[in-house]
Amino acid sequence: MESLLLKAKSNTQVLIFLLSLFVITRILLYFAGFLGMNLFPNYQIPPDYTVVQGHDFTSSQLSIQTDISQLKKPSFEDLRKFDSVWYLGIAENGYDTYNISEPHPSANWVFFPLYPLLVFLVESISKYDATVVGSVLSNLFLLVSLFYFYGICLKRGLKQEHAQVAVLLLLVFPTAIFYAVPYTESLFLMLSLMTVYYAMQKRYFLAFLFGGLSAVTRNLGFVNLFFVVGTLLIEHRLYRFKWKDTKYLGYAIMSALPLAGYLLYMKWLTGDLLAPITEQSINWYRKTVAPFSNYIHFIQKPYFSGNGGWENGLLAFIIANAVLVIFAAFLIMRWKEIRRNAHEWLFFAYGLLLMLIPFASAEFLQSIPRYVMVAFPFYIYFADVLKNNKPLQMFYFMMFFLLHIVYAICYFNGYFFVV
Numbered sequence: 001m002e003s004l005l006l007k008a009k010s011n012t013q014v015l016i017f018l019l020s021l022f023v024i025t026r027i028l029l030y031f032a033g034f035l036g037m038n039l040f041p042n043y044q045i046p047p048d049y050t051v052v053q054g055h056d057f058t059s060s061q062l063s064i065q066t067d068i069s070q071l072k073k074p075s076f077e078d079l080r081k082f083d084s085v086w087y088l089g090i091a092e093n094g095y096d097t098y099n100i101s102e103p104h105p106s107a108n109w110v111f112f113p114l115y116p117l118l119v120f121l122v123e124s125i126s127k128y129d130a131t132v133v134g135s136v137l138s139n140l141f142l143l144v145s146l147f148y149f150y151g152i153c154l155k156r157g158l159k160q161e162h163a164q165v166a167v168l169l170l171l172v173f174p175t176a177i178f179y180a181v182p183y184t185e186s187l188f189l190m191l192s193l194m195t196v197y198y199a200m201q202k203r204y205f206l207a208f209l210f211g212g213l214s215a216v217t218r219n220l221g222f223v224n225l226f227f228v229v230g231t232l233l234i235e236h237r238l239y240r241f242k243w244k245d246t247k248y249l250g251y252a253i254m255s256a257l258p259l260a261g262y263l264l265y266m267k268w269l270t271g272d273l274l275a276p277i278t279e280q281s282i283n284w285y286r287k288t289v290a291p292f293s294n295y296i297h298f299i300q301k302p303y304f305s306g307n308g309g310w311e312n313g314l315l316a317f318i319i320a321n322a323v324l325v326i327f328a329a330f331l332i333m334r335w336k337e338i339r340r341n342a343h344e345w346l347f348f349a350y351g352l353l354l355m356l357i358p359f360a361s362a363e364f365l366q367s368i369p370r371y372v373m374v375a376f377p378f379y380i381y382f383a384d385v386l387k388n389n390k391p392l393q394m395f396y397f398m399m400f401f402l403l404h405i406v407y408a409i410c411y412f413n414g415y416f417f418v419v
Contacts, residue, residue, distance in 0.1 A: 017164065018146045025171045026139065029180055029408050030074055036409030037072045038065060043309075043415040076131045078412055082419045083111070084182035088130045090116035091123065100270040106283040109275045113262055114217045115184045134182030141186035142179040146170075148193035153380055155200055156347075166383040169396070174319055174403035175370045175418070177411045188217045189374045195224040196350070199231040205251055207231075212255030216262050219276075220374075223353045225255055230346040291360040295320065298365055305417065307364050312417035315403065316365035322396065323355060323378050330381040351377025367419055369407075 041047035041062065048063040065071055080088060086108050095113075098104035115134075123133045146167060153163035170176070178185040191214035199207040207228045215221030232248055266275040280286040295317075303313040331338065331348065338344040355378065358371035372378070386393040411418045 014150065014160075018143075018150060018167065021168060021171055022143050022146060025176070026180065028405075029177060032405045032408040033074045033078065033412035034071075036412050037074060037078070040409060040413055042413050043410075074412060076129070076135055079135050079181040080131045081181075081411065081414060082416075084131075084134065086111050087116050087184065088119065088134055088182055091119035091130045091134070095269060097269060100272040100275050100278060100282075104283075107270075107275075107279050109266060109270060109279045110284055112184070112216050112218055112276070114213060114258070115187050118187070119182070131182060135180070138182060138186045139180055141190045145186060145190040145193055148190070148197050149376060149379075152193060152197055152200070152376075153383070155197075156380060158380065158383055162383040162387050165387075165393070166379040169382055169400065170376065170379045172397065172401045172404045173373050174315075174400055174407050175373050176404055177408045177418070178370055178373070181411070184217050185370065185374060188214055188220070189376065191217060191221075192224050192354075192374060193376065196227055199228045202231075202235060204228065204232065204248060208251040208255040212258050215255070216258040220354060220357060221259070223350060223357070225252075226353070227346065227350045228255075230350075231343075234342045234346065286362050289360055289363055291356055293360075294363055294365050294368075295359060297363065307366055309416040310419060311364050311366040313365055315406075315417070316368045318399075319369040319403065320359075320365065320372065322399070323372050323375065326378055326382050326385060327352060327355065329385045333385055347377060351375050351381070366417075370419070 049060045050063045052059050052061050090108055090111060090113070095109060096104075096107040098107055100107075100109075115137075118137060119130055119134045122128075122137060123130050126133060149170065150163055150167055153166050154160070158166065171179075179189070180186075191210045194210040195207050195214060198204070198210065208225070211221065211224040211228050213221075214224045229252070236245065236248075263273050263276075267273040269275075272278050298313050298317050302317075305311070306313050327348075334344075338348060354375035355372050358368055361371075382393075382396065386396070407418050
C-alpha cells in the first residue's frame with residue numbers, strides 16, 4: 001500500500017512539473033511575441049520614424065507606441081504565417097486541382113494531409129476558425145508529447161532529474177515556437193514519440209499504427225517505421241520468418257495504408273502518384289542533394305542572410321553544430337555500451353536519420369533548425385552526456401533560450417529566415 005501511495009505521489013509530481021513547464025513556456029513565448037511586435041519593426045512593413053529635436057541635437061527615431069492601451073496584442077491571426085498558411089488553406093479549401101504536367105503556380109501537394117485533416121475535422125465540429133483550431137491542436141499535441149517523452153527518458157534509464165533536463169531543453173530549443181503555431185512539428189513529434197514508446201513496450205500494433213500516421217504527417221515518417229521494424233528484428237529475429245509472425249506483416253501493411261491512400265489520391269488529383277515529391281523540385285526549389293553539401297557550402301562561403309532573406313546561415317550553422325556535437329559526444333563517450341547493444345545502435349541510428357536526412361533536402365541550410373528539432377534522441381543524449389558538466393549544460397540552455405526568444409520575436413514580426 002505504501003509503495004502505491006509513493007508511486008501516486010511521484011506521478012502527481014511529474015504531472016505538475018510537465019504542466020507547469022508547458023504553461024510557463026507558452027506564457028513566455030507569447031509575451032516575447034507581444035514585446036517583439038511593439039518594440040521592433042515588422043519585416044515586411046516599412047516602419048515609421050519620428051524626427052526628435054533636442055536642445056543641441058536632431059535625431060530620427062523609430063516610432064514606438066507610448067499608450068499601453070494602443071499596443072499591439074498578439075492574436076491567433078499573428079500565428080498564421082509561412083507554411084501554416086498552406087496547412088490551414090488545405091484544411092479550409094482542400095488540395096489544389098492542377099494537372100502536374102501543365103504549367104501551374106506553387107501547389108500545396110507538398111504538405112502532407114494528416115494535420116490539415118485533423119484541423120478540418122475539429123473545425124467542423126467546434127465551428128471555431130481554422131487558425132484557432134490549428135493553434136490549440138498544436139499546443140495540445142505538444143503537451144501529450146511531453147508525457148511520452150518523459151516516459152521514454154525513464155525507460156532509457158535516465159534519473160528523474162536528468163529526464164526533467166531533457167524535457168526543458170526540448171521546450172526551449174531555438175525553433176520551439178513551431179510547437180505552438182499551426183505547423184506539423186508538434187503532431188509529428190507526438191506520433192514519433194508514441195511510435196518509439198510502444199515499440200519499446202513491444203506493443204507493435206500501436207507502434208505501427210502511429211508510425212503509419214506519422215508517414216502522412218511529414219515525409220520523415222518512414223524513419224519511425226524503420227525503428228519499429230528494427231525493434232521487431234532485434235526482439236523476434238523475424239529474418240527467420242514463421243507463420244506465427246504473420247500478424248506483424250499485417251501490422252506493417254496497415255501502417256502503409258495511410259501513405260498509400262494519400263499517394264493514390266494525388267495520382268487521381270494531379271496525374272502523378274509522387275506529386276508531393278515531384279512538386280518540390282518544380283515550384284518549391286528543393287531537391288535531394290548529397291548529405292551535408294549545404295553544410296560544407298556554408299563552411300566554404302559563410303554568409304549571414306541568404307536565399308532572398310529566407311535563411312540565416314549563421315544561426316542555422318550554430319544550431320546544427322550544437323546538435324551534431326551532442327550526437328558525436330554520445331557516440332564517443334558511450335561507445336562501449338553502444339557497440340554491444342543492438343537496441344542502442346537502433347536508437348542512435350534512428351535519431352541520426354531524423355537529424356541527417358534534412359541535410360540532404362536542399363542546397364542551403366534553410367529550415368534546418370526547424371527540421372532537426374524533432375530529433376528527440378538529441379535531448380536524451382544531452383541530458384546523459386552533460387549530466388556531470390553543469391557549466392556546459394548551462395551554456396547550452398542560455399544559448400538555446402536566447403535564440404528561442406529571438407526566433408519567437410522574429411516569427412511574430414514576419415522575418416522570413418525563421419521558417
